[in-house]
Amino acid sequence: MARGSIGASDKLRHFRVSAERPAATAIDIAARAIKSGGLVAFPTETVYGLGADAWSESAVDKIFRAKGRPATDPLIAHLADVAQLADLARDVPDSALELCRRFWPGALTLVLLKSARVPANLTAGLDTVALRMPDHAVAAALIEAAGIPIAAPSANRFSRPSPTTAQHVLDDLADDIDVLLDAGPTTIGLESTIISLVDDPPQLLRPGGVPLEALRRLIPDLRFEPRFLHDAEAAPAPGTLLKHYSPRAKLLLFQGADDAAVFAAMRAEIGGDRRVGLMLSDADAAAFADLDVEIERLGANAEQAALRLFAAMRALDRAGVDLILALAPEERGLGLAIRDRLLRAAEGSVIDV
Ligand code: AMP
Ligand code: MG
Numbered sequence: 001m002a003r004g005s006i007g008a009s010d011k012l013r014h015f016r017v018s019a020e021r022p023a024a025t026a027i028d029i030a031a032r033a034i035k036s037g038g039l040v041a042f043p044t045e046t047v048y049g050l051g052a053d054a055w056s057e058s059a060v061d062k063i064f065r066a067k068g069r070p071a072t073d074p075l076i077a078h079l080a081d082v083a084q085l086a087d088l089a090r091d092v093p094d095s096a097l098e099l100c101r102r103f104w105p106g107a108l109t110l111v112l113l114k115s116a117r118v119p120a121n122l123t124a125g126l127d128t129v130a131l132r133m134p135d136h137a138v139a140a141a142l143i144e145a146a147g148i149p150i151a152a153p154s155a156n157r158f159s160r161p162s163p164t165t166a167q168h169v170l171d172d173l174a175d176d177i178d179v180l181l182d183a184g185p186t187t188i189g190l191e192s193t194i195i196s197l198v199d200d201p202p203q204l205l206r207p208g209g210v211p212l213e214a215l216r217r218l219i220p221d222l223r224f225e226p227r228f229l230h231d232a233e234a235a236p237a238p239g240t241l242l243k244h245y246s247p248r249a250k251l252l253l254f255q256g257a258d259d260a261a262v263f264a265a266m267r268a269e270i271g272g273d274r275r276v277g278l279m280l281s282d283a284d285a286a287a288f289a290d291l292d293v294e295i296e297r298l299g300a301n302a303e304q305a306a307l308r309l310f311a312a313m314r315a316l317d318r319a320g321v322d323l324i325l326a327l328a329p330e331e332r333g334l335g336l337a338i339r340d341r342l343l344r345a346a347e348g349s350v351i352d353v
Helices: 024-035 057-067 082-088 094-103 137-146 166-173 212-218 259-267 282-288 302-318 335-345
Strands: 013-016 040-042 049-053 076-078 108-113 128-132 179-182 193-196 203-206 250-255 276-280 294-297 323-327 350-352
Touching: 013 024, 024 040, 024 049, 024 137, 024 179, 040 137, 040 166, 049 057, 049 137, 082 094, 082 128, 094 108, 094 212, 166 179, 166 302, 193 212, 250 259, 250 335, 259 282, 276 282, 276 302, 282 294, 294 302, 302 335
Parallel strands: 013 179, 040 179, 076 128, 108 193, 250 323, 250 350, 276 294, 276 323
Antiparallel strands: 040 049, 108 128, 193 203
């Protein structure tokens, strides 16, 4: 269904389901929508996905149109069973199966050589395909009931912060989806980690829910070279687009060894006519309690910050701030993925204090 078509929102069926034991009726209706070429938004442990039949070129095309996503940005196909790997990928190395055993279901996406059956638009014309088995009972039940792999990027409009609640999905895509399975907030809050096993040595393409350290225990030579590109056409790997996961407001990202100096640099940006919002850990927020600014608290640790990051960006946009100030976390554990998302929102630059 085309974006904004008249009466489109009337067709949306919104089901609230248990995150652990979703009702079979809701799952069946959603699975039928997928099988008949429709769009279903569903929760995973990372973020909400916008799902369609991965075997159907026309259903996959609906995803690109609904999101306003460039055709050069490939999608991830979601599986309910490792056995489905053989349908979508060819020449699967042993290392892939080992990673599946250790990390699936979970927030790890593997890029492998694609099988001939995979439609070209799913992979943006590449000879490789990205695959993941989500660790969420609703996602698993849906894929299982549909009986086919489900292509699903994050259920947000292109370049907006990813959706971690059903409300975020409705805010972006209410007119475009046939079914919404609403199981409350997601449990990780950041997208999956993507690694390419087509490259030798294997390469981490996007940091995410599974930390780099955990992967290096299995693949010691896993390469990671952060790339932030301004131009989709120039991207050597898809999805390295710079302006991504972004709030509407301009975001300034700070870092420095001396907290007091960093806080002073941030304070210098506050004042005048601009409405300023802050995204800070609970501890750091205390240093700004005297100011008349919007503060989104990211909690006490990286896990909490991951869960709240995208919701905080959306909340500050809703509050109408012109400028968002944030602190770059350390590059370990989930901090690496949080930093990556903040850097993209800040269009690639960090202010070193
Ligand atoms: P999203 O589903 O919105 O989290 O985005 C999926 C991302 O997966 C894309 O933006 C790419 O970064 C990545 N991806 C999907 N397929 C491939 C592929 N064949 N090669 C490299 N990266 C891929
Ligand atoms: Mg996305």
